[in-house]
Structures are given as C-alpha cells and as structure tokens.
Amino acid sequence: MKKIGLLEVKGALPLYEHFGHLPTNIVKSDGTIENGNKAHTELDGLIIPGGTLVESETITPELEEEINLINDNDGFIFGMCAGFQILGKETDVGRNSPVPIIRKGLGLLDVTFKPLINTNRINAEVVDDSTIFTRNLKDTTVNGFHCHTYGQIESNDKNVIYSNIERSNYMYKPERVLSGVSNKKGNILGTTVHGLLDNNPQVVNNILEYIDAVDEYDDIKERNNVLHDNVFHELAVGTNQVCEFNRKKPEVPPMIMLMGTGSESGKTFLASGIVGALRQRGIHTYVIKVGPDIRDLSPSLYVNKEKLEDYASIQISNIGWTPLDEVLEQVKGKGYDLVLVEGV
Numbered sequence: 001m002k003k004i005g006l007l008e009v010k011g012a013l014p015l016y017e018h019f020g021h022l023p024t025n026i027v028k029s030d031g032t033i034e035n036g037n038k039a040h041t042e043l044d045g046l047i048i049p050g051g052t053l054v055e056s057e058t059i060t061p062e063l064e065e066e067i068n069l070i071n072d073n074d075g076f077i078f079g080m081c082a083g084f085q086i087l088g089k090e091t092d093v094g095r096n097s098p099v100p101i102i103r104k105g106l107g108l109l110d111v112t113f114k115p116l117i118n119t120n121r122i123n124a125e126v127v128d129d130s131t132i133f134t135r136n137l138k139d140t141t142v143n144g145f146h147c148h149t150y151g152q153i154e155s156n157d158k159n160v161i162y163s164n165i166e167r168s169n170y171m172y173k174p175e176r177v178l179s180g181v182s183n184k185k186g187n188i189l190g191t192t193v194h195g196l197l198d199n200n201p202q203v204v205n206n207i208l209e210y211i212d213a214v215d216e217y218d219d220i221k222e223r224n225n226v227l228h229d230n231v232f233h234e235l236a237v238g239t240n241q242v243c244e245f246n247r248k249k250p251e252v253p254p255m256i257m258l259m260g261t262g263s264e265s266g267k268t269f270l271a272s273g274i275v276g277a278l279r280q281r282g283i284h285t286y287v288i289k290v291g292p293d294i295r296d297l298s299p300s301l302y303v304n305k306e307k308l309e310d311y312a313s314i315q316i317s318n319i320g321w322t323p324l325d326e327v328l329e330q331v332k333g334k335g336y337d338l339v340l341v342e343g344v
Helices: 061-072 082-087 201-210 214-232 267-280 294-304 324-330
Strands: 004-007 025-027 045-048 076-080 090-092 102-104 111-114 121-126 141-145 152-155 158-168 171-182 188-191 255-258 285-290 338-342
Touching: 025 214, 045 061, 045 082, 061 076, 076 082, 076 201, 082 111, 082 188, 121 171, 152 171, 158 188, 201 214, 255 267, 267 285, 267 294, 267 338, 285 294, 294 338
Parallel strands: 004 025, 004 045, 045 076, 076 188, 090 111, 255 338, 285 338
Antiparallel strands: 090 102, 111 152, 121 141, 121 158, 158 171, 171 188
C-alpha cells in the first residue's frame, strides 16, 4: 500500500488545494506520521504545502532530517509555494525592510527567493521533461494560479516551468517568470503554480507511475478523503480543537462585507479572527476578497482549513478573478452558513 505524506505544521495550509487527492498521511513537526513512525520509513513521497513556513520557522531538525531521508530513499518531494521556499537555499523576507532579512531553507534545490507579489491565474510552459513530474510534458502548457509574495526566483538548478503573468507588485507588467525548479535527479519539484496537481492530471499520473501506484489511485483517493475530513475539522493547526458543523445549511448563505478606512487597516486580521470564533461555534464561514489580492485570504483559510476557490476573488474592473454575479451563484449549496467578504 503506497503512502504519500502531507506536511501539516504551524504556518502550513494543508487544504489550500487538493494536491490531486494524493496525500494519504499527515506528517507532523517531529517528522512522524499518525502511527508514530518516522516518515521516511513509510512514505513513498511528501507534499509540502504553501503558507508561511519560512516566516514561521516551524521546520524542526527532526523534520528536516526526515525530508532529507525521503530524498535519499528516492521518494518524490513536491514543494508548493512556501514549500518551494523551504526546499530552496534562502528567502529574503524583508519586503518592507531597507535591508534583506534572510531565512534559510533546506538547500535541496539551488534556488533563492526575493520579494515579488503575484496573484495571477496563469498558463505555464513546461520546458523540461526529465523530471518524474513533467515526463512527456515538454513544450506543453499547464495551468493554475500564483499567490505569492516572494516570486523573484534565481536558480542554479534544473529550470522546469515558466509562467506567463500579467501583473506583479500591484502593477500591470506582463512577463515570463520562472515558476518551477527540479533537482538534477528529478525527484524533487518546487513550484509556485498552485493547482498544478489539481488542474493537470498528467502530472498526477506521472507521480503515480513513479511510485508504481496507478492501479491504487482509487484507494489513495479514499484514504485522502479520510485525511481531508480529519484535517478539516480541526481549528487551524495544532490546536486540537475539533469543530463540528451540524446545523442545517442555507441554500443561499447570507453575506457580510467587512470594510476598512484603507489598506493596512486590519481587515484581514479581523476577518480571520471572526472566522475562527464562528468556527468554534459550529458556524461554517467562507471568506472572499474584493479584488485580486488573494494573499489576504490565507490567514482565514489557515484557521478554516479551506481550499482557495475560483470564486474567492471578486473581479472589479479588469482585475480579480470572478464577476460578482457569478460569485453569488457559485457560493450556493456549498455548505456555508455565512460568507464574509473582505473589502479591497
């Protein structure tokens, strides 16, 4: 029976996407899975999700050792966004600082990161198919979205994916940016393309073929459903607070809009606090952002253990993702008790 780990530590967003419904086991900060065994002794691969892993500095020495041992065992390692940063050499997190503020990664990929904000839905070009993830995909297009603060990537490793973006740092600036890097062996991939596994089944199939699990995929998905249910019902990460949602759900959830006097006024802080307080009371609340800066949703999604949906960004003018009338339709029947809209 094949086992694929999903890292769940403070600062991680384990349900921000489904990762192709591949994860079957949670990997904790001490490097163990649910049964207490060390991850490298049981896992065929590891997925490191996005979040604030670098800023939170929650990668323990024990966990670092397990990640290295999985690599030594030729298991696959897939790092998404902040997970990519963890696999790299270092990240300058001093976006608002006059001097660099450096956070070290594991150095499994020879990559450094600097501030560059991007929240585009994108198409990306696969330029190398010598990795287990991109086998037979060279010169094809994959799709997903970016949601990152540290998107200026410098690589001395195997560059695999380039994204075509329209905006960065809040300005219209079309360009082609590096968004996926592999190690020379090809069993590690770091990427900023969220949805790479959910939207591109060939990448998932390549992983399954690598671990000889194509025929086990239905079983893997069943175990993934159990994992998702267990993770979803805990408030945030490591709180041990289990939230139950037993009330009857409205077909059309009521919506409340949270506005501020301007940017940096505390809307995101308040929204995540409201979501957490309501969740503790069994009220399932989803948060949506007006405009394109979906990064603001991450704290609420961390508390709420939710996937970032297409309707999480309300389009205004020509920026953002989904027109308001479509958002109103798409939140119907999703099991939400309330939708909280965070203003621009």
